[in-house]
Amino acid sequence: MSASEKVKAKAEQVIGKAVRKTAHALGNETTAAKGAALEARGKGRHVKEKGKDAFKL
DSSP states (O other), rough: OOHHHHHHHHHHHHHHHHHHHHHHHHHHHHHHHHHHHHHHHHHHHHHHHHHHHOOOO
């Protein structure tokens, strides 16, 4: 996994989780859903990069 992609994936996960939790606490479900989507995108990016690494043998 390239270092820059790893950082992007982790950043998306952390920011998405923070947005989701904050928006949910404030009762803004639309923004909470956007935060959850960002978090999921970060997790997907992480899985994709790990899969690419598995085939680099």
